[in-house]
Amino acid sequence: MQSFSRDEDLHLEKQTFSYKDKAPGGCYVMFESLPSFYDGGHPSVVSKPFAASVKKDQTLASGEGVIYYLVTNKLYTSVQDVDAMVEFADRGNQLFIAAVDMDSILISRLYTKISETSAGSIFEKPHAEEHFVNRSLSPDSVYARDSIRDGRYFTLLDTARTTILGTDRLHRANFIRINVGKGQVFLLLQPSILTNYFLLYKQNLGLLEKTAAYTYGYAAVYWDEFYKYNQYPHSGDFSQWSVLMRYPALRWALWLMVALLALYAIFESKRRQRIIPDKVMLTNNSLEFVEALGQLYYQQHDNANLAKKITLQWLEFVRTRYYLNTNILSDEFIRRLSHKAGLPLADIEAIIDSIHFVQLADKITDAYLKEFYSKIQAFYLNTK
Template identity: 25%
Template sequence: MSRKGWIYMTIGVLTLAAIFAMEYNKPKKVNWFPSYVSHHKIPYGTYVLNSLMEKHFPNKIEQVQKPPFELLTRTDSIRGTYFFVNETVSFGEAELNVLLDWVDQGNTLFVASDRFEQKLLDTLHLEQANVYNDGQLEPLFYLELSNPKLTSSTYKFTKDYYTTGFDQLDTLRTTVLAQVYTRSDSTDNIKKHVNTIKQSFGNGEILLTSFPKAFTNYFILKDTNQEYTAGLLSYLDTDKQIYMDNFHKSGKSFYTSPMYLFLNTKEFKWAYYLVLIGALIYIIFEGKRKQRAIPVVQPVKNQTLAFTRTIADMYFEKGELHLITKHKIDYFLEYLRSKLHISTQNLEDETFLRNLSMRSNTDLKDVKTLMGTISKLREKQYVTETELKNLNQKIQAFKANVDGK
């Protein structure tokens, strides 16, 4: 690789390292997902709520992972308060009937949800309405408890532009526990909306609040908001068991994916990303097409000599020595014409013999002997093996002189 290529590669590596360092050290993004799961420490989890209830109500808290229908129909010894908190708690018709029958036996149902099923609202003669943050550029709601025996402070919530409340209450059967309102820019009187109620049902009672965020980590840990949450929880019967629902949740109560450990831990997550990036780089650089090995091509062998020997052996085996001699003489004369550039029309001409002697670096006597042998053998019809060998020796000696050997 050229020097310029190394410089570009170094700059790329340093840039990539700087990006990784910035990503690793940047503040962790806050997860505002409304999970309401008991072990989640995100803003809208309920880890703080469950920890405080375990602390202040020892041996009274039981975490329930199964649906209420299954718990209440298969177990007869369930007595106390069933506590539900989620963004939306939606019971099926059969499940709601089982819950209401259970409350009718002298138990308590506590549900914190933005929205409630219409059947439950109809049963309690309630209606829900939206409360909007009118006239304000920033979201701001005020919450307060209605019971004068509790704190008279007002608590702020600044995360939503609207919330829900209850409308058209049956005041003879319903007790208002908390209210919500927002200040308007107009001079009209502030209208407060009921967001938490309590109502008797048979031998038990039902508590509903349309502000489930009061039980989240963010709300409880914000300023003095825990006093508002404590005021709502003060209506629970602490002499009986409290069953904390973990089934009706927006978030996952447990994680089945083995990748959760890597992706939820900052160090493991970046180690996992680096492995993926390294694998991608390897594929890019090592997966590209490479030059295939060039096969070794054996050069074509010169089979002329082998062919000549084969033909000669064939003639020799058949005893046709005169044909071998004829071909031998013809090839030699062609050699003289092409190699020494001399005419071979008259082999006994004196001028021809002198020129051949000088050009071949051979004694004139030897040249005359060779040419005489050739002339004699060309006229014979039968050639002996000895004569053929003698001719071949003289021709080889002549060629050796030509080549200077």
């Protein structure tokens, strides 16, 4: 893991908040840490506006217990996006937003107000602190880092449904939770504390653990990668071409590519090239070897040996695909495999029962071998 010097000044223009960025201003550490908090794989990455994503993703559209992380410098939304976000939370999900500047459309919809300027003075040495209000987290609930300027703070809250979770070094609320229907919206005005630069300093990674502890359920976890690159107000319409034409660098690159293709078509259209014969595809001898070996065991009626080979191959698949320990095939193993593979619990239990029988049996009939093979094949075909 990468570390950074104490004197390095982390400016907003250097922060990308990208889950791939291992530089000080990236969120690589946070993204890689989230699976450990929710006992699952990495979050699903979203690269389109919220309203457009809801239309195409069934889990976002109708799921419950979903957590959506959005970390950016400036958050600009459309009315359609805000409506979709509120409906998403109201259904029983959680929306976690960390941003310095938040769109007034979203803020007014949540009945809150934010200060126009940051909490500290520009003449002071940059030093950010985050205090958790929950007294049960003391005494290790304060996290700090130099070279990060203070963020903004909330000046108006709907106290009937809002809980203050954290404050800055001047004890002004900058991290809140708002109840929306069955779900919740988290607003954090200091996204810099979620960057690699802050989290890798001393014990600051504990801040991320305490922040995630406020969330509940983990039917699915999503990570937004759209709004951090959308630093200007936009309409509800969205297309791939609109993204390309929004940024000058991408716009010039697109027109340059079109010009080069046009020149290539003009000068190369007169060139003739003889037909290149098709190259014979190489056969996969390893697959043929495995198939031949299986046929050999089957023809010799060595069913017990063949069933054990099938078992070893299946256990290896589970280890490499789902990162599960297969040394002990317990009820907990069955439950976790059923959750990760997306298959009914009864199907996994049937396979494990068959494996226990195969490991203890000296002889196996042809009928039982075919039934066992059918269960394994059904798992391969239906697993996610």
